[in-house]
Every structure is written in C-alpha cells, then in structure tokens.
Amino acid sequence: MTARWPTWLILGLTLTFLIGPFLIIIFAGLSAGNSLAFPPQGLSLKWYLKVFTIESFHASFALSMFLAVFGTLAALVIGIPAAYALNRYDIPGAETIKTAVAAPIIVPGIIVGLALLRYLVVPLDVTITMALFVAHTALVLPYAVRVVSSSLQNLRVDMEEAAILLGCTRLQAFTKVVLPNIRGGVLAAFILGFVTSFNEVPVSLFLSGPGVRTMPIDMLSYMEITYDPSVAALSALLAFMCVAIVFTAEKFLGFSRYV
Amino acid sequence: MSDAFVSLSDLTLAYGESIAVPNLNLDIRQGELIALLGPSGCGKTTTMRAIAGLMPAKSGTITIDGRDVTRVPANKRGIGLVFQSYALFPHLSAFENAAFGLRLQRRPEAEIRSRTQAALEIVGLAHLAARKPSEMSGGQQQRLALARSLVMEPKVLLLDEPLSNLDARLRLEMRTELQRLQRETGITMVFVTHDQSEALALADRVVLMRDGVIEQIGPPDALYNTPVTAFAADFMGFENIFAVEGTSLSSEQGALAVSYSADAPYLGWRPGAVRLGSGSHEARVRSVAFAGGHREYVLDTQIGPVRADVDIAAPVFSVDEAVMFDLPQETAHPLKAS
Numbered sequence: 001m002t003a004r005w006p007t008w009l010i011l012g013l014t015l016t017f018l019i020g021p022f023l024i025i026i027f028a029g030l031s032a033g034n035s036l037a038f039p040p041q042g043l044s045l046k047w048y049l050k051v052f053t054i055e056s057f058h059a060s061f062a063l064s065m066f067l068a069v070f071g072t073l074a075a076l077v078i079g080i081p082a083a084y085a086l087n088r089y090d091i092p093g094a095e096t097i098k099t100a101v102a103a104p105i106i107v108p109g110i111i112v113g114l115a116l117l118r119y120l121v122v123p124l125d126v127t128i129t130m131a132l133f134v135a136h137t138a139l140v141l142p143y144a145v146r147v148v149s150s151s152l153q154n155l156r157v158d159m160e161e162a163a164i165l166l167g168c169t170r171l172q173a174f175t176k177v178v179l180p181n182i183r184g185g186v187l188a189a190f191i192l193g194f195v196t197s198f199n200e201v202p203v204s205l206f207l208s209g210p211g212v213r214t215m216p217i218d219m220l221s222y223m224e225i226t227y228d229p230s231v232a233a234l235s236a237l238l239a240f241m242c243v244a245i246v247f248t249a250e251k252f253l254g255f256s257r258y259v
Numbered sequence: 260m261s262d263a264f265v266s267l268s269d270l271t272l273a274y275g276e277s278i279a280v281p282n283l284n285l286d287i288r289q290g291e292l293i294a295l296l297g298p299s300g301c302g303k304t305t306t307m308r309a310i311a312g313l314m315p316a317k318s319g320t321i322t323i324d325g326r327d328v329t330r331v332p333a334n335k336r337g338i339g340l341v342f343q344s345y346a347l348f349p350h351l352s353a354f355e356n357a358a359f360g361l362r363l364q365r366r367p368e369a370e371i372r373s374r375t376q377a378a379l380e381i382v383g384l385a386h387l388a389a390r391k392p393s394e395m396s397g398g399q400q401q402r403l404a405l406a407r408s409l410v411m412e413p414k415v416l417l418l419d420e421p422l423s424n425l426d427a428r429l430r431l432e433m434r435t436e437l438q439r440l441q442r443e444t445g446i447t448m449v450f451v452t453h454d455q456s457e458a459l460a461l462a463d464r465v466v467l468m469r470d471g472v473i474e475q476i477g478p479p480d481a482l483y484n485t486p487v488t489a490f491a492a493d494f495m496g497f498e499n500i501f502a503v504e505g506t507s508l509s510s511e512q513g514a515l516a517v518s519y520s521a522d523a524p525y526l527g528w529r530p531g532a533v534r535l536g537s538g539s540h541e542a543r544v545r546s547v548a549f550a551g552g553h554r555e556y557v558l559d560t561q562i563g564p565v566r567a568d569v570d571i572a573a574p575v576f577s578v579d580e581a582v583m584f585d586l587p588q589e590t591a592h593p594l595k596a597s
Contacts, residue, residue, distance in 0.1 A: 161313055162346035162404075164334045166360035166411060176359075180350040 022239060029233030036229050047233040057234065059211075060218035063129070064198055067214065071136030072144075072193035076186060078137070079144030084174070086145070087152045102142045112139070113206030121207065128209040135203050140193035147192060151185025152178075191249045195242050263322070264289035264447055265310065265415055270319035272305050272471075279305045280471040282319070287415075290445045292438075294462035296452055296494070302471035303451045307417050310449065312336045324414055339408030343419040345400045347392040353379070353403050354388040360411045378410035379403075381440065398429045402436070409444070418450035422457050434461055455494055459483055467491055489525045489594045497527035497592065498566040508586065512563030515540060517586065523593030528586055530555065533567035536574060538585025544576050558584060 024038050032042030051057060082101070086094050104112055112135070121131045155178065163173040179186075204214040213221065215238070223231050263286035272280040280302040287293050295303035308314035310321060312333030320329045328336050348356050355362075358375040366374075379385045382402035392400055401424070408416055421437065422430045438461065441448055452458050458465045459479040467474045467482065475482060475491045486492040489500050501508040501515075503526055508515045518539070535556060542558035542565065550568070554575065558565045567584065576582050 156344060156346060158342045158344055158346040159348060161333075162340070162342060162407075163348070163359070164313075165311060165336075165338065165340050166407070167334050167363040169334060172363070176363075177348055181348070 022236075025232045025239070026236045029229050029236050031229045031232075034228055036227055036232055040229070047229040048237070050230050051234045051237065054222070054230065056213075056218055056222070057215070060213045060215045063132070063212065064215035067132055067136045068194045068197040071133055071197050072140050072190055074133070074137040075140040075144045075193055076148075076189060079141050079189070080148050080186065083145045083148040083152055084178070087149055088157065098145070101145050104139050105142045109139075109200070109202030110206070113203040116203065117206045128207060128212040131207045132204060132212070132214065135207055136197045136200065139200060139203060140197050143192045143196060144189045147189035148182060148185050151182040155181055188249065191245055195245065198238075198242065262288055264291075264324060265449075266320075266322040267306070267310070268320050268322070270306075270309065270321060271317045272302070272309050272314055273317045278317075278471065280309075283471070283473065285466065285473065285476075287447060287449065289447055290441075291447055292441050292461060292463045293447075293449045294452055294458035294465045295449065295468060296455060296458040296465050297468035297474075298494075299453060300470075301468040303453075303466075303468050304419065305471075306468070307340075307419060307449060307451050310415065311338050311340050311417055313340075337411070337413055338415050338417060339411055339413035340417040341401070341404045341408055341419065341421060343421075343424065345392075345404040347400055347404055347407070349392055351391075352388065353384060353390050353392065353395065356392065356403055357406045357410050359407060374410055378406040381409060381443075382406045382436070398425055398433065401425070401433065405440075409440075409446075413446070415447045415449060418448065420452055421450050423452070423454065437461060455496070467494060486527075486592070487595055489527065489596065492525075492527040492592065492594050496529060497594075498530055499528040499533060499586065500525055500594065501527075501562060501586075508562060510562040513561045515560065515562045515586075517588075519588040521588075521591070521593055524596045525594035526586075526591040527594050528590060528592070530566040530568040532587070532590035532592075533565060534585040534587055534590075535567045535569050535576070535582060536584075538583045538587075540584055540586075542582055542584050544578050544580050544582055546578060547576065558582070560584070 031040030032044040265287040270283040542560040545557040
C-alpha cells in the first residue's frame with residue numbers, strides 16, 4: 001500500500017492541471033471588483049449578470065450557435081452518405097479519401113483560415129457568414145465521417161439485404177434499417193461537432209469581419225478593450241453549457257462508445 | 260422439365276472476372292425441399308443469392324412460376340431468405356420485425372396485425388412479440404427470421420445454413436419444424452448447407468455441387484447409397500476410396516494387390532464394409548474408439564490409413580496389434596473419376 005502515494009500524487013496533479021484553470025475562471029468571474037484577477041476581490045454575481053446585457057455578445061452567441069448547429073447538420077448531411085459509401089462500396093483509393101477527409105483536423109487551423117480567406121472570401125466575394133459556415137462545416141466533417149463510420153462498421157450488411165428482400169428499395173433499406181441503427185453514432189457525431197465548432201478559434205479568427213464575430217473571437221476582442229471579470233463569467237457559463245451537453249449525451253447515449 | 264417451378268438455365272455467375280458458377284441448369288418443382296450441398300466455395304451460396312436476386316446473373320435465365328425474373332430486382336421477386344446470421348433488425352420488436360414487409364406494402368393495420376400474429380404463431384413466438392431480438396435466444400431469433408419471411412407468403416423460401424448455428428438439440432427441433440412448415444404451407448424451399456447429414460435428413464432432393472458445377476442430383480437415399488463419383492462418395496461418408504490399376508488398389512501412400520479388377524477407375528468402401536480380423540492383407544491398428552454399437556478402427560496399411568467399423572460383439576484389437584483385413588469385392592462401390 002505504501003507504493004500507492006505516487007499514483008495518487010500524479011492523479012491529483014493531473015486533475016489540478018485539467019480542472020484548476022476552470023475553477024480559477026469560475027471564481028474570477030465571481031469577483032466584486034472591476035478587473036480580472038484571482039483570487040477575486042470579494043464575491044458577487046454582478047459579472048455573471050452583466051454578461052447578458054452586453055449587446056455584442058448577443059449577436060456573437062447567436063452566430064456561434066447558428067454555426068455550431070447548422071454547420072454540424074450540414075457536415076452530417078455530407079458525412080453520413082460519405083461514411084456509408086466508404087464502408088459499403090469497394091471504392092478505389094478509399095484509404096486516401098479517408099485521409100483527405102481528415103485533413104482539416106491535421107492541418108493547423110491558422111493555415112485553413114488563411115487559405116479560406118485568401119482563396120474563398122477574397123476572390124469570390126463570399127459573405128463572412130457564408131465563409132464561416134463553409135469553414136465550420138469542413139472542420140466538423142472529419143468527425144462526422146469518423147464517428148458515423150465506426151457505427152456503420154458494427155452494422156452487418158446482410159441486414160440491408162434482408163430489408164431489400166422484404167421489399168425495400170436501397171434508399172428505404174438505408175432510411176428504415178441503417179439509419180435507425182446508427183442513430184447513436186449520428187447523435188454522438190452531432191454533439192462532438194457542435195462542441196468543436198462552438199469552441200473553434202483560429203479559422204474563425206481569419207474569417208471574422210466587421211460586426212460578424214463568433215463568440216470566442218468576440219470575447220477576445222472584448223478583452224482587448226475592457227479587462228473586467230465578465231469575460232471570465234462568460235467563459236465559465238459557456239464551459240458549463242458544453243459540459244452539460246456532453247454529460248447529457250453520455251448519460252443517454254453512452255457517448256464515449258463512439259468517440 | 261415442364262413442371263419446373265423454379266428453373267435455372269445456363270446460369271453463369273461471376274465475381275468480376277472470376278466465374279463462380281458456369282452454366283448451371285437446375286429445375287425445382289413446386290413444394291419441393293431442395294438442399295444445395297457442397298464444401299465451402301462450391302458455389303452453393305452464390306447460386307442461392309442469384310435466385311434471391313442479390314447476385315446478378317452474367318448470363319442465362321432464372322424463371323420462377325413461369326416468369327423470367329433474371330432482370331427483376333431482389334425487392335420485386337417475392338422471395339424469402341433466412342440469413343445464416345438471421346439479419347434481424349435490432350431496433351424493432353419481434354412483432355415489428357415480422358411486420359416489416361407488410362408495413363412496406365402499406366397494408367391495412369388490421370391485416371398487418373392478423374397476418375403477423377399468424378406467422379409468429381406458426382413459429383411459436385406469439386408470446387414473445389414485444390421482445391427485442393437481442394432479448395431472444397439463438398433458436399428464437401432464427402424462428403423470428405423465418406416468420407419475417409413467411410409472413411410475406413414468398414413463392415420460394417431460401418435458407419442459408421439454417422441449422423449450423425444451433426446446438427444439437429435445437430438442430431433436431433428446427434429440422435422437425437422446417438419439415439412441418441413445408442408440409443403445412445406447401446412452400447418451395449431451397450436451403451444451403453455444407454453438412455451432408457443435414458441435407459440428407461431434410462431434403463426431398465439433394466444437389467451436390469463442386470467448383471460451381473452440379474456433381475450429382477438425387478433423393479437422399481440415392482445420393483447416400485449410390486454416389487456416382489469419388490467426390491460424391493467422399494462427401495457421403497465413403498471414407499476408403501482407392502484408385503484401381505489392373506488388379507491392385509492404389510493411393511498416394513502405396514499400392515495393394517487384390518484378387519479382382521474393376522471397370523471403374525475408383526472403388527469405395529464405407530468403414531462398415533471393410534472386413535477386419537480375417538483376410539489377405541496385413542495391417543497395424545493405429546487407433547480404436549468405442550462408438551456405441553460398433554468400434555471405429557483406423558488401420559495403418561500399405562495404402563495408407565484405412566477406416567473400419569466393426570460390430571461391438573466382434574473380438575477387440577488393441578493399438579499397435581497386427582491384424583488381417585480385406586477390402587472385399589462384394590462390398591466395393593464402383594466410382595467414376597472425380
């Protein structure tokens with residue numbers, strides 16, 4: 001038993017390192033003072049309340065929500081058929097395609113952002129919202145393909161053949177048999193995509209423009225001007241939102257099976 | 260054959276460039292129970308999938324009930340298939356699994372209820388209608404798969420290795436069940452198996468296949484008693500098959516001079532047809548095993564191992580004992596080259 005204490009020490013340090021910053025932000029937001037500091041100067045909820053009154057946060061939160069929800073949905077609309085095709089058909093170069101699909105994860109976000117800015121937004125004169133939508137869809141797509149693929153691999157092909165022999169067209173076999181049986185994976189992909197998109201910084205940094213900013217970018221620029229604890233309060237609130245989503249997913253879906 | 264219900268003529272099946280089944284001709288009568296028998300890779304499953312429409316024909320035709328269905332897609336052929344893995348839909352209850360096809364056809368709810376209920380009753384699963392497939396035993400899952408096909412009143416019911424996933428007791432039960440079903444519904448059934456005893460026990464006619472070609476067709480007793488080729492005999496339990504050269508038998512291991520010759524290129528003996536304890540050839544007992552009514556011997560001989568079954572009342576020989584044996588002309592079965 002004496003040899004156990006190094007294990008506990010390492011575990012404790014790891015948890016402190018992972019959760020510590022989160023706790024610091026929560027308490028920094030509870031400050032009664034006027035500047036961002038830890039430990040907080042007295043306790044109050046005023047910064048948590050002030051967050052809701054800042055106009056620009058309303059717009060950027062709405063934009064981030066829009067991108068996270070619809071960007072992820074778009075990624076699923078493209079990703080589910082792609083995952084199906086990669087799994088079920090003998091496509092030449094399927095492995096290469098899988099690697100290519102994962103590219104936005106591998107390539108640093110700064111490069112993706114710069115490339116999209118230089119070759120999508122500038123020459124084609126795409127609106128900023130549109131560019132952000134395209135970028136977020138592309139960023140989430142790899143997760144959609146990966147997660148949906150892994151649940152498709154567990155689904156036997158003969159189930160679709162059975163459906164066809166009972167009268168289904170190929171499309172019906174997909175919607176009536178395949179889709180219901182991978183819905184856990186699809187939901188997991190959606191949540192993973194949502195969180196990824198919502199927290200995305202580097203690509204959005206390049207594509208944000210005047211008046212159109214995602215939540216994290218807006219928080220950055222707010223901090224450059226006003227160094228008060230409201231940013232800490234907002235961060236804490238957003239973190240709670242993401243944690244709540246993931247926990248709910250884990251509880252109802254066994255989320256971690258798919259990721 | 261004019262009374263053919265399912266007719267495969269000059270059917271050629273291929274995976275890409277490699278031909279799995281060349282020029283197959285097979286007629287199946289209405290209400291017949293046919294076994295496609297053969298080792299893995301013999302084309303039996305491919306043939307079954309072609310009848311179902313899951314495998315396109317490269318050339319030739321498939322006729323069912325007088326209609327050419329060669330180019331009819333699988334979902335319009337009206338054929339049932341019970342998969343080896345059962346392929347049940349895990350997200351649906353037993354009832355909804357069985358009702359799946361009728362729901363697709365948008366039948367009235369009352370008809371769906373009564374027909375599905377009836378099908379579940381036929382296979383003895385009516386009391387489990389609310390269960391999910393994952394909450395059912397292997398045997399129950401298979402009967403559900405059967406009910407799901409039967410509810411559609413298919414012209415032909417195909418079964419892929421219907422008994423291979425079941426344990427010995429369930430196997431007997433399912434065999435009885437399938438025969439009863441076939442008697443009661445008069446449905447034409449084709450099942451695929453690699454197990455000769457399954458084929459012989461169940462089928463009206465057995466189609467023995469090898470390398471995509473039909474080796475022999477016939478009723479179980481004909482196939483069992485009078486296999487035509489060495490391959491068929493080997494599959495039907497003739498464990499001692501030797502080539503005939505003049506008045507000697509030969510195998511890869513050696514030759515044995517005998518007192519007779521034969522017109523056939525091969526002769527075969529079941530283990531029970533080998534004489535042990537007397538005869539003109541010497542052997543050494545490699546192993547002996549008690550098997551209820553008889554003892555099973557493996558002998559080391561000049562032409563390699565010989566299998567012999569001897570009545571339990573006969574004297575016992577022990578391992579390594581020298582013993583005389585004979586492959587008698589009277590019990591030899593003539594066989595064509597494979």
